[in-house]
Amino acid sequence: MSVDIDRLLELFRRHLPLRAGSVEVAFASEVEPPVWRNEAGYPVVALRLTTFDPDDGVVPLDIKAQEVCIGDDREHPPERWLAFVEGHLRAMPAILGHVEESDTLMPSDLFVYEAVLTDAGLQRADEFAAALRDPVRLAAMQAAAGEAEWRERLEPLGLAEHVAEVRAMARPSIRLHLSRVEGEDEYDDEDDEDIDDTENTDAVDDATCPTGQTRLGGDPDLPPEMPWPEVDGVPLTFVAQFDLAGLARRDAASELPASGLLSFFYAPSPPDGVRGHPVRVLHLTDLDTLVHRPAPAAVERLAAYDIDTADELQYPGVDSHFFYEALLPEARILEGHRQRQQGEGGELVPFNPLACFIAESEQLDAFERPTHRLLGHPSAIQGDPYLDVEIDTRPQGWDGWEDGSHEALQVRRRSLRWRLLLQIDAQEHGGPLLNQDGGFFYFWLPADALAAHDWSQARGSLQCH
Structure with missing residues (x-):
């Protein structure tokens, strides 16, 4: 059962804009209504993240707007999911304080903590807020979300099981x-x-x-x-x-x-x-x-x-593809290079997805x-x-x-x-x-x-x- 989108919109309007230190979260002003469901049925909110000059707190240094999918509300009882969203918004100043040092922070980075929903002991908004203010818990969820993102990025290369090894190449x-x-x-x-x-x-x-x-x-x-x-x-x-x-x-x-x-x-x-x-x-x-x-x-x-x-x-660039191929089983490497030598292809790590990965990284x-x-x-x-x-x-x-x-x-x-x-x-x-x-x-x-x-x-x- 899905959450009523008007209730979700009202919940965001009660809490936004909000600010912690030199960072402010608000609705993206050019999008109306700022909360809706996408074609897949997931709730989406249009957010703007503004970083101000820390000395005067007034001059904006950076503005980032993004449409953020905030999860699948159909997997949880509506009241509990709304309690999670409200707790999330209450804890947002603590979340911002936890990640504020990153120059690459995007609005979507503030909504990577859906893992707290797996804790059946959390039911009310204040319980979710307390969990999302815990820096140890936040760090663990950020790490898990980052690992999942890297696995997703490396999947087209056939290297989803080698996240740590690929990241070590940087x-x-x-x-x-x-x-x-x-x-x-x-x-x-x-x-x-x-x-x-x-x-x-x-x-x-x-x-x-x-x-x-x-x-x-x-x-x-x-x-x-x-x-x-x-x-x-x-x-x-x-x-x-x-x-x-x-x-x-x-x-x-x-x-x-x-x-x-x-x-x-x-x-x-x-x-x-x-x-x-x-x-x-x-x-x-x-x-x-x-x-x-x-x-x-x-x-x-x-x-x-x-x-x-x-x-x-x-x-390593695409011409140095062996850095990536070296993570694969030796028999597969030998066979791939044999095929390449004989003009049969032998593309162990797909060239185009590898080029995209490098460009994005x-x-x-x-x-x-x-x-x-x-x-x-x-x-x-x-x-x-x-x-x-x-x-x-x-x-x-x-x-x-x-x-x-x-x-x-x-x-x-x-x-x-x-x-x-x-x-x-x-x-x-x-x-x-x-x-x-x-x-x-x-x-x-x-x-x-x-x-x-x-x-x-x-x-x-x-x-x-």
């Missing part, structure tokens, strides 16, 4: 936004499409720039007695340096040392017979001794850019170029960047590779050990940044080396068009 990243250092020549592709920005040697006066400052390109800060970084006699190009103390508040920076300068150098072209690009990553701790060091005459100098940072949260656009980042997961142009760097460690490279074989499966598993340190996009605002054919250059480190801050194991790889 890695914080630091997105890097570049701006040309004042005094460096700007690239203008309308004036001359053949200009190579990497050949610009009209450097800003680095003597006026503080040492130890985060930046890309230009001249690095190094100890005066340190030889110019090289690998096997090949002098390397300075790419970027990061003031670690300045990044310490970022979530991703918890994996890095808390202080010092982390500097990156690479070889634009690998020497003959060398698989992968030689790189060096230096952690310089005595910042007082650092001086600006111009590159040797034969070494390419990148144009100098200042760096602004932003937080990201990333899941990440906080920023994962492929809005230029895409420069520190830590997190790499963007890809073609193929799996993790597998590429692992293949570079094999003496035979791709020779003898047979997708679907036990050996290939073990290589794929080993590829998951790599951690992205730095990704630099070869493009920046329409002009070349690195001489890498419009691709991405990556600095990598094995996970155990990152945990130990052993930068000697860094490797470089490239994906380009």
